[in-house]
Amino acid sequence: MVANRVVVVTGGASGIGLGVSKMFAAKGHPVAVLDVQEEALEREGDTLRAQGARILTRKVDVSDRNSIEATYAAVREELGPIAIVVANAGISEGIRFQDVTVETWQRMVDINLTGVFHTVQAALPDMIDANWGRIITISSQAAQSGAADRAHYSAAKAGVIGLTRALAREFAGQGITVNTIPPSVVATPMAEAGIAAGTFPPLEVIAQHIPIPRPGTPDDIAAACEYLASDGASYVTGQVLAVNGGMFIG
Template sequence: MSGDRVVVVTGGASGMGLGISQRFAANGHPVAILDVQAEAVERETEALRANGAKVVGLTVDVANRAQIDAAYATIREQLGPISIVIASAGISRSQDFLTMPVDTWQRMIDVNLTGVFHSLQAALPDMVARNWGRVVTISSHAAQGGATDRAHYAASKGGVISLTKSLARAFAANGITVNTIPPSLVDTPLARFGATSGEVPPIEVIASHIPIARAGTPDDIADACEFLCSDKASYITGQEINVNGGAHM
């Protein structure tokens, strides 16, 4: 994979997004980390720079288009045109459907689906201009099988899958591939928080019900992203790459 291709990772300062940011930086790519967590952005950006990586860290709420546009202007100025976007930013909270406030539903859609729309629409012109691009969205196995305690989350991620496939069709002729990874259980700070808060069972309990009986890791997701964004994956587009240990087949 060419090391001069600028990579944007939303949600890139923690969990799966951080693992992806670290992987592309280690491979020599200029990387832009976008995340709503300002302290994590600063900490992880400094850590990567200390290892010699070329990294820009920006505090951004992906649901805010003005913030995305401003961040992308900075990325283009400091790193160059955008070639790869990994849309990993997202939120997930348990909520009973019958008592779900409208603003809880809307925030989930704004971040998880509209945030992907903003992140991709603002970057795709760079890829079209160069006749090459890679997009990977992070969806969820909840979108494939439903989630009884978080219908708003499953719906938002289902929208991400449909958006991914639509963009794959729309931009295939421009040398751009667009794929999605719907993980199941991944051992991240967000997953650990859900377990300690009692929203979900302990990670080890959930993992025991997965055919490959362990939680996924950020490296598992980064492995798939690394391949999908390479020239070796030029004939793969519009696909759901199920990095999930067999949780959904």
């Protein structure tokens, strides 16, 4: 992978996003780490800088277009044109469909789907100018198989897959690839919070039902992002690269 391409990672201060941020930083890329978690941003940003990485951290609400636009202006000024976007920021919660309020539904869509729209669309001018770009969205196995008590989450993530495929067709002739990774069970703080709240089974229980019998790790997802962002993946677009240990095959 050519180094020194500017990378934007949303939800980049913890879990999958942090794994992705660390990977690109280790490969020599300037990385804009965006998240709503200020303490985690400061802590992880300082750690990466101490390792010699070129890092910009910003508190960003991906559902707020003005927040994205202002942050991208800072990214361009401090790091340069945006070449790679990993749209990872998202939320999940377990709630019965009949208990999903209009406000709960809208919040899920605003962050998990519209947030990807904002994150990607605002970065496209740089990629179009360069005739090169890599867009990687993080969707979910729930979008492929469905998930009980997560209808709103499944629907929003299915929208991410549809958006990814449409953009892949639209920008294929401009040197821009667009792919999605739908993880299944990954050991992250979000999963730990669900377990603590009783809305997600313990990971060791789920692992018994995975052909590769362990939960995924942020590094597993980061490795797939590294490939999809590489020059070697220039002929790969519109694809759903399932990194799930065989939990869903389809």
